[in-house]
């Protein structure tokens with residue numbers, strides 16, 4: 137995601153340079169809201185981008201967050217089933233999707249082949265490009281119009297956007313042709329010309345593009361890469377990260393048809409798959425890290441650089457392919473005035489690249505991925521491009537972190553399929569942003585924890601949405617939430633944590649907003665949130681907490697089987713949320729509509745509590761109360777005198793039937809301790825009432841923690 141400030145842990149907060157917003161404002165947000173630093177940053181990001189100081193997301197309400205409140209809970213909502221949209225039902229009817237959550241036998245999706253040549257002038261940021269898109273219509277319909285994104289138009293002064301960004305002029309099309317025929321822009325003289333509406337270009341077809349047929353579109357354009365301050369890319373005096381820089385086909389899918397929502401900076405992207413041949417010409421001495429594989433290393437890299445790169449490919453240690461002393465034309469790169477770098481990328485949904493003449497270049501390999509294109513069967517090259525600073529810098533560890541990330545996620549999810557993975561230092565406003573096979577990480581102000589966090593988060597996106605190509609605009613949780621969850625699991629392994637601090641942090645951040653009554657539900661377009669804080673919570677924190685909860689509820693084995701099955705079914709395809717929900721139902725063999733409805737469509741919160749605990753002749757009677765609005769099964773750990781414990785549970789059906797209380801019997805002795813959700817899987821708004829330790833608790837535990 138855009139800035140991914142959520143990946144910054146506490147101690148990096150003071151290191152983030154946000155002009156005109158003092159760090160004590162962060163403290164202010166945290167104080168009022170009890171939010172983590174990450175979430176406070178998230179709130180601040182919204183504030184800073186809006187250029188003003190709005191009220192903090194969770195400004196003091198009449199009732200302080202977390203304070204016990206006696207609510208009328210006699211009645212409770214009963215989650216109703218999920219309904220298919222009309223278009224989803226139609227897709228099922230046509231056989232492109234199944235109600236099991238799998239693609240149907242007649243699933244199809246479009247394909248594009250891009251050939252792009254660009255010349256870049258680092259001094260001015262001017263990029264001049266020519267490209268050809270071969271668009272293959274694999275749908276069963278004839279297309280009377282095509283749509284292309286010119287994302288760079290968001291930097292035109294008149295573009296509609298939901299935060300201020302630097303204006304650098306947008307994209308100037310100097311030539312456009314369909315099937316070799318030049319097409320002008322729409323005007324009274326050219327009523328059949330192409331139309332530009334902000335970042336979206338509509339192309340009327342004089343003859344519709346028939347099912348099974350393909351068409352060639354040609355473009356020539358000029359684009360000035362925006363300065364630092366632009367989200368997800370841009371340039372400063374040292375580095376440039378060039379993203380959303382070429383005309384790109386919009387997605388036409390089997391459920392919703394054309395998805396042509398404009399790019400307004402907050403909501404991210406929905407991209408189709410394709411193959412790319414890209415040639416970039418710039419002055420010798422500049423290094424490039426990019427999506428894809430470099431095809432002409434012998435033309436652009438020096439012999440010494442190539443030799444060190446070969447060494448990186450062959451071993452598990454990090455090789456300094458280009459160190460500070462090696463920089464420059466004739467040393468790191470081939471000699472000459474201008475060099476043309478040629479890349480090829482297959483089965484990707486975008487192409488991005490970064491460049492600097494001051495990059496150090498580290499490389500190593502990851503084992504357990506890299507099966508597709510180039511490289512040996514099970515390894516992927518790991519690249520790290522970064523600008524050395526006077527002081528020691530966590531970037532020096534980045535290649536090692538990249539290797540760990542790819543290897544961990546290849547085990548946790550499924551093997552990384554691409555031949556390489558690059559992390560590259562961009563201008564500070566890059567924050568952390570994912571692109572196929574490359575992530576842009578802004579600036580150098582990272583220390584170990586935050587550098588590992590941002591690296592593994594962005595590399596996590598190589599699975600969602602790079603391979604599992606969901607619509608990030610309409611359902612940002614579908615890639616960000618899953619990635620936040622995967623990040624938490626990777627950090628737990630890397631830092632050897634007993635419990636994932638990232639996932640528990642996500643629970644806390646979600647609860648902080650939920651208890652302020654300012655939460656907004658997840659099933660909402662990314663451009664339609666009232667603030668950046670509500671967007672961030674719905675897209676990152678709450679869905680990560682939901683997955684953790686689901687894992688606790690289904691059990692490790694079933695959860696992981698369903699999670700991976702969703703990926704296997706939708707790899708290089710376009711799943712909707714219903715496909716994810718249906719896959720979990722299918723694999724778990726349970727109808728979980730009540731769960732999806734509660735957590736994705738509503739803002740109901742969970743509060744399970746231990747009520748009366750009464751010894752009797754037949755054992756101890758335990759009353760479990762459900763005081764919240766969200767129904768979940770209650771998992772109750774009972775500990776007896778002497779330390780033995782057992783698990784009892786209240787099935788969710790009890791609450792779905794409308795009950796507020798359930799009674800359990802612990803038969804086996806004197807009960808000293810009762811705890812609901814001891815594994816801390818559920819985001820419970822009041823943890824204090826989850827625990828009963830009795831009057832003479834042997835554990836000596838406190839009723840609060």
Ligand SMILES: [Zn+2]
Pocket residue numbers: 137138140593594597616619
């Ligand atoms: Zn992200």
